[in-house]
Amino acid sequence: MPEAHEDNRPLIERIAADIRKKIMSGDWEPGRKAPTNDELQRLYGTTNVTIQKALRILKAERFLEGRAGVGVYVRNERPQTITPAHYIEPAAAGQSYRWLTEASKRQQRGKYRMLEVAEVTPPVEVARAMRLEAGGTAVLRSRIGFLNDQPAELVHSYYPIELARGTRLADRRLIPGGSPALLEEMGYPTRSQDDEVAARPATTEEYVALELPGDVPILEIFRVVYSDDERPIEVTVIAKPAHRFKMGYHIELP
Structure with a gap:
């Protein structure tokens, strides 16, 4: 039997892919505030540094936007x-x-x-x-x-x-x-x-x-x-x- 295929991508990329799917599907509605870094750390069982790097990817792709002193928000545009x-x-x-x-x-x-x-x-x-x-x-x-x-x-x-x-x-x-x-x-x-x-x-x-x-x-x-x-x-x-x-x-x- 062939070995089961596994997702060997870095955890940062896997987290970004999961959040990206939530935004494209509408689970995270346009304009809503994203969960805090602490909440995302608990959700994905990882460190703050990893969460920050995943969010940085999604900000670069314009899925998320950071608002100074307020937090991170989902883009306003629906697919x-x-x-x-x-x-x-x-x-x-x-x-x-x-x-x-x-x-x-x-x-x-x-x-x-x-x-x-x-x-x-x-x-x-x-x-x-x-x-x-x-x-x-x-x-x-x-x-x-x-x-x-x-x-x-x-x-x-x-x-x-x-x-x-x-x-x-x-x-x-x-x-x-x-x-x-x-x-x-x-x-x-x-x-x-x-x-x-x-x-x-x-x-x-x-x-x-x-x-x-x-x-x-x-x-x-x-x-x-x-x-x-x-x-x-x-x-x-x-x-x-x-x-x-x-x-x-x-x-x-x-």
């Missing part, structure tokens, strides 16, 4: 649930991209900043999803999405070159109504969407663009959008800070 189904349908004529209108419904200010628009050789997994031949190119649109002026997502969207070249998809400006509305106008309506979600450490690009605090992971959403005849018309890779966002799905059975 926000992302619901991909809210964004799949193109915006109506004259309306903003659904990501922005959904932000408004939550009383948030949403905006995008374009980073790059170029013809590129996409990563292997993107090329495979787009059914490109070896060495094939695509139009890349890269941007950062902000909610209340905080970076919320780094987005790299790829489009078939024969579909995008010479259109607004190859223009550096933002697209009124977003790419789903434009693609529908071009005769490529969205028919379905596949999402794959993973969690991993951030790259340097993601760390800088999303202004990540500490060594927090990111949520990666790998999205393929299909039009008629299951033709892939967009492949998007989205990186979101995992300490601020969760993925949510609603499924109804027939």
